[in-house]
Every structure is written in structure tokens, then in C-alpha cells.
Amino acid sequence: MKELKIGTSWVRGVVGDALTPELIVNFACAFGTWCDGGAVVIGRDTRRSSATLRAATIAGLLSTGCEVIDMGVCPSPVLSFAVRELGADGGISITGSHNDARWNALKFIGPDGALLNAVKSEEVIDLYHGSSFLLAPWDKIKPVAADNRVLERYLEHLLVALDVELIRARHFRVAVDFCNGACAPIAARFLERLGCTLLPVNEELTGEFPHPPAPSVANMRQLASILRWLPADIGAAINVDGDRIGLVTSGGVALSEEYTLPLAAGIRLKRRPGPVATNLSTSSMIEVVARELGQKVIRTSVGESHVIDEGLAEGAVLAGEGSGGVAALPSTMTFDALLTLGFILEQMALCGESLASLVDRLPRYVMRKRQMGCQPNLIYKVLDRFRVRYADQSPNCTDGVRVAWSDAWLHVRASNTEPLLRIIVEADAAERADSILDDAMTFAHRITYGHGG
Amino acid sequence: MPRPMPPKIGVSGVRGIVGESLTPQLVTSFAAAFGNYCGAGPILIGTDSRPSREMVKQAAIAGLLSVGCTPVDAGIVPLPALMLHVRQAGAFGAIFVSASHNPIEWNALKFIGSDGIVLRPNQSAELADLYHQGVYSRVGAQDIADGRVEDSTVARHRDAVLRVINADAIRSRKFKVAVDCCNGAASLASPAFLRALGCEVIELNTRLDRSFPHNPEPLPENIVQLCELVKQTGAHVGFAQDADADRLAVVNECGEPLGEDCTVALAVDHWLSRRKGPIVVSASTSRMVDDIAARHGVPVFRTRVGEIHVVERMLECGAEIGGEGNGGVILREVNPCRDSFIGMALLLEALAEEGVSVSELRARIPKYAMVRDTLLCPARDIAPLLRLLQNLYRNQKLDFTDGVKVLWPDRWLHARPSNTELIIRIIAEAPTEPEARTLLLEALECLSPST
Numbered sequence: 001m002k003e004l005k006i007g008t009s010w011v012r013g014v015v016g017d018a019l020t021p022e023l024i025v026n027f028a029c030a031f032g033t034w035c036d037g038g039a040v041v042i043g044r045d046t047r048r049s050s051a052t053l054r055a056a057t058i059a060g061l062l063s064t065g066c067e068v069i070d071m072g073v074c075p076s077p078v079l080s081f082a083v084r085e086l087g088a089d090g091g092i093s094i095t096g097s098h099n100d101a102r103w104n105a106l107k108f109i110g111p112d113g114a115l116l117n118a119v120k121s122e123e124v125i126d127l128y129h130g131s132s133f134l135l136a137p138w139d140k141i142k143p144v145a146a147d148n149r150v151l152e153r154y155l156e157h158l159l160v161a162l163d164v165e166l167i168r169a170r171h172f173r174v175a176v177d178f179c180n181g182a183c184a185p186i187a188a189r190f191l192e193r194l195g196c197t198l199l200p201v202n203e204e205l206t207g208e209f210p211h212p213p214a215p216s217v218a219n220m221r222q223l224a225s226i227l228r229w230l231p232a233d234i235g236a237a238i239n240v241d242g243d244r245i246g247l248v249t250s251g252g253v254a255l256s257e258e259y260t261l262p263l264a265a266g267i268r269l270k271r272r273p274g275p276v277a278t279n280l281s282t283s284s285m286i287e288v289v290a291r292e293l294g295q296k297v298i299r300t301s302v303g304e305s306h307v308i309d310e311g312l313a314e315g316a317v318l319a320g321e322g323s324g325g326v327a328a329l330p331s332t333m334t335f336d337a338l339l340t341l342g343f344i345l346e347q348m349a350l351c352g353e354s355l356a357s358l359v360d361r362l363p364r365y366v367m368r369k370r371q372m373g374c375q376p377n378l379i380y381k382v383l384d385r386f387r388v389r390y391a392d393q394s395p396n397c398t399d400g401v402r403v404a405w406s407d408a409w410l411h412v413r414a415s416n417t418e419p420l421l422r423i424i425v426e427a428d429a430a431e432r433a434d435s436i437l438d439d440a441m442t443f444a445h446r447i448t449y450g451h452g453g
Numbered sequence: 454m455p456r457p458m459p460p461k462i463g464v465s466g467v468r469g470i471v472g473e474s475l476t477p478q479l480v481t482s483f484a485a486a487f488g489n490y491c492g493a494g495p496i497l498i499g500t501d502s503r504p505s506r507e508m509v510k511q512a513a514i515a516g517l518l519s520v521g522c523t524p525v526d527a528g529i530v531p532l533p534a535l536m537l538h539v540r541q542a543g544a545f546g547a548i549f550v551s552a553s554h555n556p557i558e559w560n561a562l563k564f565i566g567s568d569g570i571v572l573r574p575n576q577s578a579e580l581a582d583l584y585h586q587g588v589y590s591r592v593g594a595q596d597i598a599d600g601r602v603e604d605s606t607v608a609r610h611r612d613a614v615l616r617v618i619n620a621d622a623i624r625s626r627k628f629k630v631a632v633d634c635c636n637g638a639a640s641l642a643s644p645a646f647l648r649a650l651g652c653e654v655i656e657l658n659t660r661l662d663r664s665f666p667h668n669p670e671p672l673p674e675n676i677v678q679l680c681e682l683v684k685q686t687g688a689h690v691g692f693a694q695d696a697d698a699d700r701l702a703v704v705n706e707c708g709e710p711l712g713e714d715c716t717v718a719l720a721v722d723h724w725l726s727r728r729k730g731p732i733v734v735s736a737s738t739s740r741m742v743d744d745i746a747a748r749h750g751v752p753v754f755r756t757r758v759g760e761i762h763v764v765e766r767m768l769e770c771g772a773e774i775g776g777e778g779n780g781g782v783i784l785r786e787v788n789p790c791r792d793s794f795i796g797m798a799l800l801l802e803a804l805a806e807e808g809v810s811v812s813e814l815r816a817r818i819p820k821y822a823m824v825r826d827t828l829l830c831p832a833r834d835i836a837p838l839l840r841l842l843q844n845l846y847r848n849q850k851l852d853f854t855d856g857v858k859v860l861w862p863d864r865w866l867h868a869r870p871s872n873t874e875l876i877i878r879i880i881a882e883a884p885t886e887p888e889a890r891t892l893l894l895e896a897l898e899c900l901s902p903s904t
Contacts (some may be wrong), residue, residue, distance in 0.1 A: 016593040021485065025477045049594040052518035060475035062505075102594050137472035138558040139664065210548030445456035446530045 003103075005231025006125060006228070007416050009115035009305040011287070012096065015049040019104055021056040027124075028060025029133035031092060031108055034124045037065035037134050038089030041147075042073030042399045045095035045182045045240045046207035049104045053094045057106065058144060061092075065136030066327035068144045073205055075182045075242025076107060077336035081157060082150040084113040084333070095182075095241035098214035098323070099417070109209040111335035115305040147158035151186065154192075159193055161328055162342045163271075168195030173232040174345070175248075178204050178245040183337065190338050194345065197230055213239040215246025220254040228252035234355050239336040240280045242373045244306070245337035247344065249356040257324035258283040258294040259347055260273045262362055263355075264272075264326045264340050267347040268318045269293040272328075277311030279303070280402045281411045281424045288363045301399035304335055366433040367426045370441060374448055379414045382421060384446045386412050388440030389443065410436050412444070462581055464757075466554055466569070466874065468561035471505040475560050477512035484516025484548065485591075486584040487564055488577075493521035493592070494545035497526065497565075499535040501638035501696045502550035502661045505560045507549045513562065514600060516547075521592035522599055524600040526527070529661060531698035534610035540569035541609055551638065551697040554670040563697075570789055571761050572684055600794035607642045610794065611649060613677040613787050613866045618798045622805040624651030629703070630801075630843050631655040631688040632633035635669045639793065646794055650801060652660040655686050669695045671702035671780050676895035684708030689804065690811050694793045699760075700780035701793035703800060705811035713780035716795065716796050721784040723803035724774045725749040731735035733767045735759070737867050737880050738853045757855035759872055764789045778823075821864075822886035824893050828877045835870045835877060838900050842868055845899045866892045868900070 004013035005025075013019035020100045032040065040061050044050035054070075061068050067088075071082055076093040083091035091109035098103070107126060108116045115399050116124065127133070184203040191198045202210050211219045215237040227235045227248050235248030246257040262285040265276055269290065276290050278300040291296050300310040300409055304325060311319035311329050315336040320326035325335030334341055348355060374382060386401040396402040400413025400422075408427035415422050424439050427433035460469035460479055467483050469475030469697035488496060500506035502535045506529070514524045525544065527535055527801040532549050539547045545567050564580060566574045572580060583589075616630040634640040640659040647654045658666045672694040683691040683704050691704030702713040711719075717792035718741040721732055727868050729751050735744050735758045746753045756762040756771055760781060767775045767785055776782045781791030782799065803814055808825055830838065839857050846866075856869025856877075864883035871878055877900065 015597065016591040020480045020591060021512075025481050025512060029477070047594065048599065051600060052515050052597055054480060055514035055518065055600075056477075056513040059481065059508050059510075059515060062508035062511070063477045082527050104594065135472045135476065136559070138470075140501065141471065141508055143504075144507055201837065211824055247602045318696075344462075430609040 005306055005417055008118050008121045010105050010107045012099065012103060013192045014102050015052070015104050024053050024056035024297055026131070027128055028057040028092065029064055029328040030124050030128035031090060032061040032064030032066040033127050033134045035066060035343040037136060039067040039069060039086065041069045041071060041079060041086060042081040043071035043076070043090040043093055044208035046073055046103055046180060047208050047240070050094045051209070053106065057092055057094060059250060062141055062144070063136060065140045065142065066135040067142040069147050069156045070144050071147060071150070073182045075186060076244055076333050077334050078151065078154050078186060079337070080109055080113040080332070080334040082147065082364065083109050083111065085150050085153055086147065090367045093241060095242050098244055099430065100211050100212045104286045109334070113310050115334060117305050117309040121305070123191060133201050142441055146247065155186070155189060155193065157331070158190060158339050158342060161331060161339060162194070162346050163350075163452065164194060167342070167345050170195070170349045172234065172345055172348070173228055174341070175200060175201060175230060175232040175235040175295045176374065177201040177220065177225065177237040178203045179209055179211065179237070179240050181213065181238065181445050183238045187238070187338055189341070194342065196270065196345070199230060201226060209240070210234035213242050215239055215257050217246070217254045220246050220248055223253045224248050226237070228282055234344070238362055242337045245340050246324050247355060249359070250354055252345040252357060253356065256367070258285065258322040259327055259359060259362070260301045260324045260366060261320035261322065262286050262289045262342060262351045262357060263347065265289045265318055266312055266358070267343050267350065269295050272315030272317045275314055277306055277307050277314065277316040277319040279321050280396060280399055280421070281413070282320070284363050284365060284368055284409070299396070301411060308333060313315055355421040365426050365428060368433045369425070370423045370437060371415070372421045372423065372441065372448070376419050376421060378448055379419070379421055382444050383412060383414065385434055385447050386443070408436055410440055412440060461873070462584070463577070466561050466563040468555065468559060470558050471508075473559050475509070477508060477639070480509050480562060481516040481564060482510035483584055483586070484513040485520050485589040486580060487515045487546065487548065487792055488522040489589050490583055491522070491546035491567065491581050492834065493675045495523045495525050495542065497525045497527050497535055497539055497542065497544045497547035497603070499530040499532075499547070499549050501650065502529055502636055503551070503560055503696070504556055506550055509560050509562070513548050513550065518597055518600065520589050521596050521598065523598040526600060526602045527606040528602070529638055530606045531794065533699055533788050533790055533794060534606050534642065536565055536569045536614055536790045537610050537788045538606045538873070539565055539567065551696065553697045554700065555697045556668060556768050557665045560582055570764055574764070577598060587883060590831070607645070608763050611642070611646050614794050614798050615649065617784070617786050618802050619806065620650055623801045626805045627651055628690065628801060628804065629651065629655065629686065629687060629688045631657060631679060631682045631691040633657040633676060633691070633693040634659045634662050634698070635665050635667065635696055636663045636695065637665070637669060637694065637698060638705065639698035641695045642698070643692075643694060643794075647797070650798070652801070655682060655688055656684055665696065666830040671695050673712060673743060676702060676704065676710055677711070680704050680708040681708055690800065692793075692797050695780075698793045701782065702780050705815060707812060711815055712812070713813065714778040714823060715741070716780045717778065717782050717815060718742055718745060719774035719803065720776070720796055720799040721774055722818060723799050724784070725751060728773065729770045730774070731770055733763050733770065735763055735770045735777045736852070736858055736869070738776070738778035739903035740821055740863070740882055741822060744819050755852070755854055760791055769847065776789035794880050817895075821884060822880050823880060823882045823888045824886065824888045825878065825880045826893055827895060828870075828879065828897070830875060830877050832875055838877065839868060842896060842899055864888065864892060866896055867891075868896055
């Protein structure tokens with residue numbers, strides 16, 4: 001099977017037989033046509049294959065008459081900012097983001113700096129399938145430009161959202177694992193402005209990933225073990241394109257990336273009251289934090305573009321996911337790991353507490369995540385049976401099925417990226433979580449392997 | 454709306470019109486096919502100065518990277534410099550992005566093998582077959598190479614040319630030289646090259662940021678500007694290069710174009726005064742070369758029209774010098790390809806060593822008039838029409854190297870199918886223009902069924 005996925009706001013696949021340069025040229029042509037041959041900002045992460053995708057993307061965009069502004073190796077949030085700042089018609093971030101090194105992807109950014117929403121993505125995909133692209137004649141082919149001024153303005157834009165003096169006064173020592181991704185140079189400048197000492201880990205721009213880039217507990221083992229002997233106030237793992245962040249306490253305890261959003265919400269909602277948007281699979285911790293600050297939580301389908309798009313529509317001031325991605329709407333239109341780190345440093349400074357004690361104040365839930373291989377043609381059958389099964393509990397069917405009880409919830413959905421069924425449970429107690437999970441897994445198995453149900 | 458012309462996939466590479474047939478999709482796939490054909494190693498890539506160069510180059514780089522090759526970006530360089538660099542660097546091959554003498558809306562990929570020579574016809578056919586099958590061996594993310602940039606191509610080539618000529622003799626004369634680079638690939642390289650030869654350089658159309666000021670083919674009607682400049686500045690000589698800098702036309706000190714067929718004649722005449730040896734030229738090249746060869750007592754070998762045929766024959770018979778009547782001079786010692794820099798160097802050396810002017814040099818070679826015409830012709834009619842011509846001249850000396858060539862002691866007539874279009878090209882050369890035109894009309898009458 002070709003490992004290629006075309007989803008809302010991105011096309012991703014395994015480099016080689018699935019993600020070919022021809023496919024990338026076609027998508028770049030489709031996007032260039034969608035931008036009507038205007039200005040498009042591009043940037044890439046440090047993966048080696050990103051250079052191939054870059055060349056194909058530039059060729060495709062130029063052929064439609066677009067002016068290409070190449071930001072070089074550049075985190076996705078910087079690119080999002082650059083699109084707005086330069087008044088461009090769109091942006092393409094070349095990054096496999098949290099996927100492992102075999103993968104790569106194009107993320108499409110609209111003129112507002114946000115990932116394309118479902119409607120706009122569909123327009124681009126229609127153009128791609130129609131294969132009828134703008135073709136600029138020779139004298140309308142524009143050159144490739146670079147930009148080195150946006151970066152400084154981006155830093156200023158981050159600092160405006162934070163209480164810089166408060167953070168500076170604390171002289172935090174911050175250990176950051178960059179996974180040899182795109183974020184290291186800008187992070188050094190950012191933390192310097194915040195008066196912090198950066199203790200960098202895996203900060204080379206080689207694109208050789210020392211571990212998978214998603215900032216999960218398992219992938220933060222190296223950072224956690226370093227923090228056990230290296231004195232630092234906080235540890236952070238940032239994925240290769242700088243949108244997601246996971247945290248490690250000064251004692252070397254790696255936190256689930258589910259903690260990132262509620263920790264950032266603690267300060268953001270204090271400074272700027274308003275609703276929070278998150279997806280259906282994210283921990284209920286965010287509801288507790290929002291309730292304490294008198295704010296509501298909007299639940300959306302899984303995926304950055306859904307969370308941001310619906311968050312904007314509902315006037316949310318914060319959008320995020322349990323994967324460690326957080327955006328401060330409406331000033332940042334995309335998940336931004338550095339800004340998230342800034343919020344958490346500010347919260348630590350404001351409360352005068354360590355990360356571990358901030359975590360202690362959050363409610364304790366038990367979350368279980370499982371996945372089950374499932375052929376695409378069966379996935380929707382399984383989801384349908386779950387809907388029928390829980391019909392009298394009025395499940396939320398926006399993205400798969402989500403059922404809530406007073407002490408727990410269950411979310412079963414199709415993965416956006418692989419032929420998998422994802423089953424997520426969260427409960428007040430471990431036994432409760434395990435029993436819901438076992439029950440759901442058994443049920444899903446029965447349907448998949450044809451033993452009734 | 455007229456139907457867009459399809460891309461031309463042939464022995465000279467892939468050519469098309471930007472915005473119509475030369476799409477980035479086509480270029481990416483062809484580059485992937487070429488990468489597979491050459492193997493996963495370094496592949497040089499250079500371009501001329503056309504505004505579409507970056508689009509085409511990036512598409513080619515993407516295709517090369519996807520099959521595990523290492524693209525080495527040489528930037529804007531003359532074609533002969535890139536070809537030399539392939540051999541020097543031990544690259545697996547090279548792609549040159551240029552539609553050569555075609556107008557600016559065109560662009561093309563020219564494929565060069567690891568020997569620094571354009572792909573042979575059989576190799577081109579194999580590459581086209583690979584492309585048409587459309588299955589390339591892509592590599593996974595872990596095997597994608599890091600591309601690099603290379604800026605030594607032009608200097609390496611300059612050094613190679615300077616090594617084979619008497620640069621000191623040229624420097625001591627402090628020539629005043631006007632050069633028209635057509636804002637093409639030689640725009641930076643040529644002025645530097647001529648300055649290295651101690652020349653005072655008057656640059657014309659050496660702006661990479663401008664489009665072609667005239668059709669890049671160095672025909673007399675396209676280089677009026679240069680002739681005027683030579684006259685105004687009192688330069689010793691004027692040189693015109695095409696967009697990829699493989700062809701050269703010469704303007705004498707009076708501002709008169711010698712005609713691009715003179716370039717190879719002048720170069721050969723000078724080279725033979727140094728070293729005797731056989732000459733190889735294409736079937737349509739002027740008789741001037743035969744007269745020169747007779748004077749020096751060396752044989753002339755004639756080949757089918759097309760650079761690769763001349764090069765292959767030179768390698769076979771050990772000829773050191775050769776070329777084509779379109780202004781392409783080949784000196785094997787430097788590079789087995791047409792090279793306008795070699796043309797300039799040999800001509801300046803002749804002027805310096807012999808202490809004569811360009812018009813005096815020209816006066817040593819007999820004058821002929823060459824006239825040309827083309828006949829639109831469906832593919833199925835080409836062979837029968839050529840047989841008609843063969844029959845008409847059955848009592849003359851005939852040569853079938855490429856189409857039909859009829860030879861008399863002081864003139865010739867040549868009709869051949871074009872390599873790139875469905876036309877028959879007819880060329881006649883005779884001591885005077887009326888005589889040449891008579892031959893041409895005779896042939897046209899024979900070939901046109903309506904008259």
C-alpha cells in the first residue's frame with residue numbers, strides 16, 4: 001500500500017514511492033493556482049527529504065506565476081507569521097512535523113496565516129484532481145526571493161504576548177530538546193530576550209533525528225534523564241517544525257503532552273479571558289482550568305485546522321490539542337511551541353512555583369490511548385456500530401464517536417494519518433478507564449473480525 | 454485558442470515552451486528518469502540566463518534528489534564549461550537547462566553523460582524509453598542526498614582553454630574586443646575570459662537580469678547592434694555568442710559580420726598552421742574547410758548534421774579539430790563539444806601570432822555564397838522526395854551521409870530532413886550568390902510537387 005494521505009490542510013506521505021516530487025509539483029501547482037499566482041512564502045524543516053520537496057514546491061509555484069519567498073529552514077509558526085506580515089497570498093510549510101523521519105508533508109497556510117480549513121483545503125484538492133493549473137508564460141515567471149527581516153518581527157510579536165520583565169527577573173534555566181529540528185536558532189534568541197539560560201539538547205540542524213519527533217513521554221526519555229543531574233528549572237521538547245511542545249519537570253519527570261494546554265491556559269485565560277477550543281480527544285483537565293477562570297471549552301474534530309478554525313469562529317483566545325500544540329488566538333494563527341513555552345515560564349514566574357507544583361494543582365485523571373489496525377473500508381463500519389451502541393447516551397459524532405459519563409469519557413475515531421482506529425479513554429480512576437477501554441477494544445475487535453456485534 | 458504545441462522529446466533532449474508544454478511535472482519526471490539512467494551519484498546542473506531557469510532547475514533538482522542523486526548546482530554557466538566540469542569532477546552526468554538558440558519563451562533540458570558529451574542517439578532513446586515507462590527507483594528519506602552549490606565551473610573552463618593557447622602572445626597585443634553575450638549564459642564568463650587574455654573588453658548585452666535583446670542565434674541579421682558597436686569603438690574584432698555559448702559569430706574590424714560559417718573555417722585554418730591532422734565537419738558545413746584542408750594537405754571527414762555526430766567521428770578518427778557551419782568550433786584537447794571560447798581564443802591567437810587584422814585573415818580563405826530554404830513536408834513524403842532529387846542528379850557525384858548531397862568541384866547542394874521539425878532543409882553553396890540561388894531553385898522545383 002502507498003503510504004500517502006491527503007487531509008485537511010496537508011498532504012503527507014512516506015518519501016519514495018508515495019511522496020514523489022511529481023506529486024509535490026502537482027500540489028504546489030494546485031496551491032499556486034489557488035493563490036491565483038500571487039506571493040507564497042515557503043519554509044522547511046531540517047529533514048533531508050525537505051530539500052527535495054522544497055525544489056519541487058518552488059518549481060510548481062513558479063510555473064503558476066507565483067512569487068516565491070523562501071524562508072529557508074524555518075519553524076511552521078514563523079512561516080505562518082511571515083505570510084501575514086508580508087501580506088502574502090499563502091504559505092507552504094515543508095515538514096513532516098511530528099511524523100518519523102521516513103515521512104514528509106506539505107502544510108498549506110492561507111493568507112490569514114492559519115492552516116487551510118476544510119472548505120479551502122477542498123478547493124485546493126479539487127484543483128489538484130482537476131490537473132488544470134495556471135501556467136505562466138516565460139515573461140511572467142518570477143524569481144525566488146529570501147527574507148531575513150521577518151524573524152526579528154516574529155520575536156517581537158512573541159514578546160508582546162508575554163510579561164517579559166516578570167520572566168526576566170527569574171533568570172530561568174531552560175533545557176530544550178530540539179530533536180535537531182528547525183527551532184533551535186530562533187529559540188536561542190527568544191530565550192535570551194526572556195533572560196533565560198538555554199541548555200540546548202539535539203540542537204544541530206542536521207535533520208538526523210535522535211528520537212521520533214513527537215514530544216511524547218517516551219520520546220522525552222533522553223531529556224528527562226539529563227534533567228535528573230543537570231540543574232534546570234524546566235525541560236521542554238519541541239518537535240522539528242516548532243508547533244508542539246512537551247515538558248519535563250526540574251526533577252526529570254517527563255509530563256504527558258496532555259499537560260501542555262492546561263498549563264498554558266492557566267496564564268493565558270488570566271491575562272486574556274475568553275473561551276478555549278480543543279479537540280474531542282484532549283484531556284478534561286482543560287475544562288477544570290477553564291471553569292476555575294470562568295471560561296468555557298469548545299470541542300472540535302481532531303486536527304490543528306479544525307481547532308483553530310472553530311476557535312476563531314467562536315471568539316476563543318486559546319486553541320490547543322492534547323498533542324502539545326497551543327495557539328494564542330487571534331494573534332497567533334497556528335500552534336507555536338515557543339509562545340507556549342513563554343506562557344508556561346510566565347505562569348511559573350507569576351506563581352513563584354516550580355513546574356511540578358503547577359502540575360500538582362491540576363486535577364488527576366487517568367488517560368488510556370490505544371490504536372487498532374483497521375482497513376479503511378472497515379473503519380467506518382466500526383464507528384457506525386459504536387454510534388448505534390451508545391445511541392441512547394447522545395454521543396458526539398463530529399469526529400468518530402465520543403461518549404461521556406459523569407466520571408469518564410470514551411472517544412473512538414479514525415486516524416487522520418494512518419489506517420488505524422484510535423481509542424481514547426479518560427476517567428477519574430484507573431480501574432474505570434481500563435474497563436471502558438477493554439470493553440471498547442473487544443467490541444471493535446468483534447466487528448472488525450466478523451464475530452457479530 | 455490554438456492547440457498548444459506538445460513538448461519535443463528527441464536526441465537533443467526535452468524542449469518546450471514555458472507556460473505551455475515545458476511544465477515542471479515533465480521536467481521533474483525526466484530528471485528522475487535521467488537520475489536513474491546515470492545512477493545515484495553527483496549530477497551537475499547548470500542553466501543559461503532565461504527567466505524560467507529557476508523553475509526548470511528546481512524541478513530537475515527535485516527529480517534528481519528523489520532517485521538518490523546528488524544535484525550539484527553550478528549556476529549560470531556556459532554549456533561547454535559545464536561539459537568540461539563533468540569530466541573533471543567525475544560526475545555521473547549533467548543537465549543543462551537551456552533552449553540554446555531557440556527564442557526566450559522556450560526552455561529545454563540537455564542531457565550530458567559522464568564522459569562530458571551529450572547523450573548519444575542510442576542513449577537518448579534509452580532515456581526516453583525510461584521516461585515513457587514512468588517507473589523510477591525512488592529512494593526513501595534516509596537515502597536522500599544533500600545537494601550542493603559549485604562555483605568553480607567557469608574558472609576551471611577558462612584555465613583549460615588558456616592552457617592550450619598562446620595567451621602571452623594575445624596579451625601582448627592588448628586587443629580591443631567587443632562581445633555580445635545576448636544576456637545569455639556567457640554574460641559573466643566571456644568578459645572575464647577576454648580580460649584574462651589582456652583584452653580591453655567592450656561588453657554588449659551582458660546583463661543576466663535582462664531578457665534576450667535579440668534572437669540568440671548568431672546570424673548576421675541578429676547581431677546588427679554588435680556590428681555598429683565595433684564600428685563606433687574601433688574594436689579589433691567583435692564576437693557574438695548564443696544563449697548557451699556553444700556557438701560563435703565573428704565581426705571584423707570594419708563592423709562587418711563574417712557569417713557564422715566562417716568561424717569554424719578561421720579556427721581550423723589557424724589550428725592547422727600549428728599542427729596537421731584530419732578535420733571533421735558536418736555535411737552542411739561550408740566548402741571553405743575543404744579548400745583550407747587541401748592547402749594544408751589534410752583530409753576532411755563529413756558527418757551527419759548534429760554536434761554529436763561530429764564529436765563521435767572526431768573520437769573515431771583521432772581528429773583534433775572540427776565543428777559545424779553554425780559557428781560551433783570543437784577542439785578535442787579542451788573539450789569534445791562546440792565551444793565559443795575556443796573559437797575566440799584561436800581567432801585571437803591567429804591575430805596575435807600573425808600580426809594581421811580579421812579581414813586580412815578572412816581574405817586568405819576563398820569566398821562562397823550559401824543560401825538556404827526549408828520545405829514543409831509530412832514524414833511519409835520525405836524519403837520519396839529525396840529520391841526525386843537523387844534521380845535528378847544521378848549523373849553527379851552524390852553523398853548520402855545525411856539526406857542527399859550533390860557535389861560539384863566548386864559548389865554543392867544539400868537536402869536533408871530536419872532533426873527537430875517535419876521539414877526538409879535545403880542548402881546550396883557556390884562561388885557567387887546567383888549561382889547558389891540557381892542550385893537552390895532547381896532543387897525546390899524538383900521537390901515541390903505543385904510546380
